[in-house]
Amino acid sequence: MPARKVGEINPDILAGSEFVNNTSNIFIQTTEDKVRLALHEHQACLESRWLWLAPVGIALSVLLTLKTVDIPDSNRLFGIPTRAAFLGVLIASAVFSAITILRAIKAWKSGGVEQVIRALKGKKESDRP
Numbered sequence: 447m448p449a450r451k452v453g454e455i456n457p458d459i460l461a462g463s464e465f466v467n468n469t470s471n472i473f474i475q476t477t478e479d480k481v482r483l484a485l486h487e488h489q490a491c492l493e494s495r496w497l498w499l500a501p502v503g504i505a506l507s508v509l510l511t512l513k514t515v516d517i518p519d520s521n522r523l524f525g526i527p528t529r530a531a532f533l534g535v536l537i538a539s540a541v542f543s544a545i546t547i548l549r550a551i552k553a554w555k556s557g558g559v560e561q562v563i564r565a566l567k568g569k570k571e572s573d574r575p
Contacts, residue, residue, distance in 0.1 A: 474566050484565035491561065494553040498546035505539040508532055 512532050518525045 474563075476566050480566065484562050487565065488558075488562045491553045491556050491558075494546075494549045496550070498543060498550045501539050501543040501546055505536060505543050508536045508539060512536065 512529075517529050517532075
């Protein structure tokens with residue numbers, strides 16, 4: 447059996463096969479660094495889609511705690527500072543929740559795989575089709 451070149455297809459496989467020529471593709475020639483950068487940006491985008499869960503969970507937990515726990519106001523040493531601490535945590539987690547929800551919405555709208563392809567082609571976000 448004669449040696450075949452790399453990429454050459456065995457004639458036995460070709461016998462009786464039908465081929466469709468569909469080679470009008472777009473090829474992207476790029477560097478490894480550009481691929482790494484595009485994939486890291488895409489990974490950050492995917493992670494930001496779910497980062498809102500923790501702050502929203504904290505905000506809901508603190509809100510439910512404030513609604514269900516009876517903190518007496520008569521105990522100035524314990525009651526007022528505790529209520530103030532819970533309200534501070536609730537406000538901080540609500541603000542952080544709003545920020546992460548907005549980032550998640552932006553990440554969902556960013557385009558996914560199309561964003562990676564645009565980055566590899568060197569096109570800007572404004573070049574969307």
